[in-house]
Amino acid sequence: MISELDDNDLLAALATLNSEAVAAADRLTASNSIRKTLEDVLSAGAAQLLEMTDGAPADVFGFAADDGSVSAILRALQPTVALDAAGALPLSAHGSTAAGVLAAAEAVVSAAAPGAIVLADDFGDDLDAASAEYLACLLRRNSGQVWLSTRRPDVVRAFPAEEMIRLTRSHGHRQAHQLAPTTDRKERAARRHLHPLLLPAMTARTVALLEGPHDLDGYTAVADRRLRSGGVAPPAAAGVRMVAPANGTGGKDELPKLARLARALGFHVRVVLDNDKPGTDADLVSELTGIAEQVIRLPERSSIERALTHGISPVRLRTTLRQLVADHGLTDIAVDTIAEESLKEKTIKALKQKGGLHQPFVEALSHGPTPPLAGTVLDTLCQPVADTVLVEIELP
Known part of the structure; x- marks a missing residue:
């Protein structure tokens, strides 16, 4: 890049660098310590064996970078950058992000040639999220055509959805999945x-769709606790990423x-449904079983809250509820006055307060088994898909 801008100045600068390097090496050789060491080595028999008959054989020794060429001197150099109060440090000492930003910026400059076609593999792996998105945007703007392979969802933000191609080989053979351009209002809303x-799940083979953020918090907390306490592998170990609609409290x-969007992008799709109002979701279940590979439905009159509380002894429930009340200021709940037959329902109601206390509830559970109904759902997600699409979970 530099030589294309000003070749004469570059050659002059390289010649100066070479002469100054030679002069510096001569001064090094002439230093007392180096001179004395050379003379000691030569007088130990080396001068005689090498037939160095001159009265001052140390005079013929010097130093050069590698093979003595300018290229060797340049190879020995590395850029330094002063980014903060630490001063000028070698670029490698600033971490991979700084080097990655500069390397990508070099590509942006190189791609500015008219009609340039850019191909980059693993783009953004060494960049932070904002830098990955911005530099990908610049490449797309400056290039005649750009092809980036990436595992970073931030890079994909630089492109319209229909310009993304997701490559898979989890369907028995290699496939490429691409969304078609659309003007359909519903399809645009779905995207x-x-x-x-x-996109955060883009490197997973399977997505497990949950009804909302409360479900995601609850099942994730149970999966984390089972892994910590008993070494039970979570769905992620089977290539399954749990996701949930993020608008408000979610929704079926x-x-x-x-x-449909996940399938169009080549994901294997599973769905986990509550069943707190039996008989009201027949159309939804029918629609989902025609799209997903597996639909897991909780037992009748069960929701994520019941999946977290079912099978927990009254003693543990009361202890955990008391902890939630203390930690989250649930001043309207007098735990010690709740009758045992009402304890589970009161706990379920408490879980829905303060924006959802599902994850804190699981973390606050005293020592003992994790919620068995939620565990059954997680175990089902970890297993291969069965021939029957609709899987009805039974109470443990």
Whole structure:
């Protein structure tokens, strides 16, 4: 890049660098310590064996970078950057992000040639999120055509959804999946799930769609606790990423849209449904079983809250509820006055307060088994898909 801008100045600078390097090496050789060491080595028999008959054989020794060429001197140099109060440090000492930003910026400059075609593999792996997105945007703007392979969802933000191609080999053979351009209002609305939900899962083989953020918090907390306490592998170990619609408290109505979008991008799709109002979701279940590979439904009159509380002894429930009340200021709950037969329902009601206390509840559970109903859902997600699409979970 430099030589294309000013070749004469470059050659002059290289010649000066070479002469100054030679002069510096001569001064090094003439230093008393180096001179004395050379004379000691030569007088120990080396001068005689090498037939160095001159009265001052040390005079013929010197130093050069590698083979003595200018190229060797340049190879020995590395850039330094003063980014903060630490002063000028070698670029490698600033970490991989600084080097990655400069390398990508070099590509942006090189791509400015008219009609340039840019191909980059693993783009953004060594960049922070904002830098990855911005530099990808610049490459797309400056290039005649740009092809970036990446595992970073931030890079994909630089491109319209239909310019993204997701490559898979989890369907028995290699496939490429690409969204078609659309002007359909419903389809455009569904694609709003792409960046917040599906792109962060882009490297997973399977997405498990949950009804909402409370479900995601609850099942994730149980999976984390089972892994810590008993070494039980979570769905992630089977290549399954749990995701949920993020609008408000979620909602079942978004699941078919999200399932279709995920399938169009080559994901294996599973769905986990509550069943707190039996008989009201027949149409939804029918629609989802036509899209997803597996639909897991909780037992009748069960929701995520019941999945977290079922099978927990009254003693543990009361202790945990008391902890939630203390930690989160649930002043309207007098734990010690709740009758045992009402304890589970009161706990379920408490879980829905303060924006959802599902994850804190699981963390506050005293020593003992994790919620068995939620565990059964997680175990089902970890297993291969069965021939039957609809899986009805039974109470443990």
